[in-house]
Amino acid sequence: MSGRASTERLSRLLAMVPYLLRHQGIPLTEAAEHFGTSTDDLVHDLELLFVCGTPGHMPDDLIDAQWDSGRVYLSNADPIARPSRLAVDEAVALLVGLRTLAQVPGLHDRDALEGATAKLSEATGEAANAARTAAHVSIDVGAAAQADVLAACREGLRGARRLHLSYLVPSRDERTERDVDPMRLVSVDAHWYLEAWCHRAEGVRLFRVDRIESAQVLPEDGTPPAAAVSRDVDSDLFRPSADDLVVTLDLAPQAAWVVDYHPVESVEPAPADGWEEASLRVRLRTADTRWVLRLLLRLGPGARVVDPGGLAAEVRDSALAALARYGP
Numbered sequence: 001m002s003g004r005a006s007t008e009r010l011s012r013l014l015a016m017v018p019y020l021l022r023h024q025g026i027p028l029t030e031a032a033e034h035f036g037t038s039t040d041d042l043v044h045d046l047e048l049l050f051v052c053g054t055p056g057h058m059p060d061d062l063i064d065a066q067w068d069s070g071r072v073y074l075s076n077a078d079p080i081a082r083p084s085r086l087a088v089d090e091a092v093a094l095l096v097g098l099r100t101l102a103q104v105p106g107l108h109d110r111d112a113l114e115g116a117t118a119k120l121s122e123a124t125g126e127a128a129n130a131a132r133t134a135a136h137v138s139i140d141v142g143a144a145a146q147a148d149v150l151a152a153c154r155e156g157l158r159g160a161r162r163l164h165l166s167y168l169v170p171s172r173d174e175r176t177e178r179d180v181d182p183m184r185l186v187s188v189d190a191h192w193y194l195e196a197w198c199h200r201a202e203g204v205r206l207f208r209v210d211r212i213e214s215a216q217v218l219p220e221d222g223t224p225p226a227a228a229v230s231r232d233v234d235s236d237l238f239r240p241s242a243d244d245l246v247v248t249l250d251l252a253p254q255a256a257w258v259v260d261y262h263p264v265e266s267v268e269p270a271p272a273d274g275w276e277e278a279s280l281r282v283r284l285r286t287a288d289t290r291w292v293l294r295l296l297l298r299l300g301p302g303a304r305v306v307d308p309g310g311l312a313a314e315v316r317d318s319a320l321a322a323l324a325r326y327g328p
Contacts, residue, residue, distance in 0.1 A: 255302035
């Protein structure tokens with residue numbers, strides 16, 4: 001089971017136990033419908049509850065579930081009988097996200113969003129005021145600044161017109177000028193992306209809208225070529241491109257797991273100059289070095305930057321700054 005599926009299942013189980021305790025004898029099919037799952041998956045969840053309970057793992061410590069009659073009965077689950085509730089900071093963060101999302105141009109089903117925001121605001125009381133202030137700041141510097149760019153992208157899509165973009169490449173802190181044939185606008189993880197055929201790269205690229213400094217609709221036809229195929233943004237959003245920065249790292253044996261968890265372009269033995277055991281030299285591409293910096297700080301002495309030198313200096317400065325917080 002994937003990490004995402006495991007997280008979703010855990011969330012469902014935490015919500016399921018209080019609900020079933022309050023609805024003893026509910027038909028199995030009705031319970032499955034309530035949680036948006038199949039009866040088979042619900043039975044798998046109920047089977048998992050048999051091995052859940054308080055420490056000790058004796059029979060009386062575990063949750064008891066019965067459903068053979070077609071109706072669900074639950075007992076011995078008092079420790080998690082109350083529904084999960086948001087902490088104040090979680091509620092505030094959610095409200096900020098909802099209020100920021102409400103300002104995104106072209107948003108559909110705005111009534112549902114406003115309804116959810118109102119209910120959460122009522123439940124959080126005074127904390128909602130803090131969320132309202134934070135959201136206004138975010139809106140001023142974020143979504144409102146993207147409105148013109150989004151409008152130009154939509155105009156190009158509607159009229160099949162080419163766009164001229166002034167785009168910031170964060171890995172090189174460089175502004176680039178390029179002409180693109182727009183394919184679609186997608187929203188992923190609170191960010192808008194323009195997918196387009198880039199004439200500069202001669203391939204399909206995803207451009208984060210908040211990094212497009214300006215977008216101009218051109219009179220030229222913007223129909224993408226036949227070779228332009230949309231990517232799966234759920235699994236292939238961060239496909240490396242030729243515009244990305246190439247980072248070369250040496251990994252000690254204890255850091256070799258990086259190769260299995262992150263996309264790399266090449267892997268080869270590293271020169272034996274510092275680590276006694278066999279180590280790896282890997283190359284990867286990234287559009288933003290910030291996640292690489294966080295990874296390197298996490299790996300500590302298990303990794304070192306070969307290239308670029310600027311990233312090595314940034315890692316060193318960040319590590320020294322972190323150490324300084326602990327005092328002399």
